[in-house]
Amino acid sequence: MTAGKPLLLPSRRSDVPPFYAMDVLRSASALRAAGRDVLSLCVGQPSIGAPKLVRDEAARLIASDIIGYTEALGLPALRERIAQYYRERYGVNVPAERIVVTTGSSGAFLLAFLAAFDDGARIALARPGYPPYFAIQKALDLEAVPVDVDQSTGFQITADHVDALCFQPGGLNGVMVASPANPTGSMLPKADFAALIGACAAHGVRLISDEIYHGITFGKREHSALEFTDDAIVINSFSKYFCMTGWRLGWMVVPQNLVRPIEALVQSFYISAPTISQAAAIRAFDCTEELDQIVAGYARNRDILMEALPKMGITRFAPVDGAFYLYADVSPFTNDSMSFCARLLDDTGVALTPGVDFDARNGHSFVRISFAGSEADTADAMRRLQGWLRG
């Protein structure tokens, strides 16, 4: 360094914890590139591509059209199609004008937090929970308020939590829920969801509902916050059920008075979500038969895990009612899930995600197993894990 030259440092706001799942994925990819036989159960992405109708439509568009920007809030035809989806799937009427098309649900979180909260706002998050909620809030100078959840509350934030937090110093401005949730797969029963929304309404707390895993459930029915209120911000995505992670497309349904502020933010942030993805995604809603077959495959993978894990001494895990994750207590084997996952990957080629990603306090003795891959890989991973644990 030149003497006297001031050191230019990264901002305080950018000091957010890494998402270790992506680090594990990088190590797994490096091992695979080096010729190792790697089974990746560390990342939450379907191993099957977008439905054929979607891919065909995208190919047609690339060949035929100038691909320009769309309106900031999204292609009108896609917003209309999403509104129709809410009518058909949940029986709720949402005007297309309250639907905002986003760059994945990740883009939606940023917009939602910015539009709904001022800096310093306190937002309750389930712990364990999806790490980017916390990171984005930190980067925006919001205060994430972790709520430790476990079996006793179905791994979800409850109305009682909201009541209690509202009476604490600082109060509460927002609650973020996901049902089904990542990493626990837990779901909010209808009555609990209604009570939670009632508590938010009573205290003037904004609810944000991440509904990205809707469509991927195993016997229970998922509910949209829109079935109970128009005041919530509901976020969804084409990434999971629709198998379109890399298309970077999601949406949110927002209260009427947030539409214009969000439109202005989008215009400045990224102008519009990817046009080809938007136009092709309209067809995704006609592919539910194909997509439900894929969910049936997840259900078979889930059965494989539920049968194999107890035989290896892993007997405690969150409910696995939805999404494609099993969050397992591995305390009989380790209290350092980071090194456990690193050794497992090194020794067997099986990549799992350390629980510390989702829960900085108690995640040291948990791992998340994604079962979004093929049946053969899931079964093979369980065989390798069992052999490794037996030593």
Ligand SMILES: Cc1ncc(COP(=O)(O)O)c(C=O)c1O
């Ligand atoms: C709970 C949850 N929300 C949001 C996302 C982000 O999805 P995307 O930005 O691809 O829509 C993920 C990804 O794993 C997730 O698990």
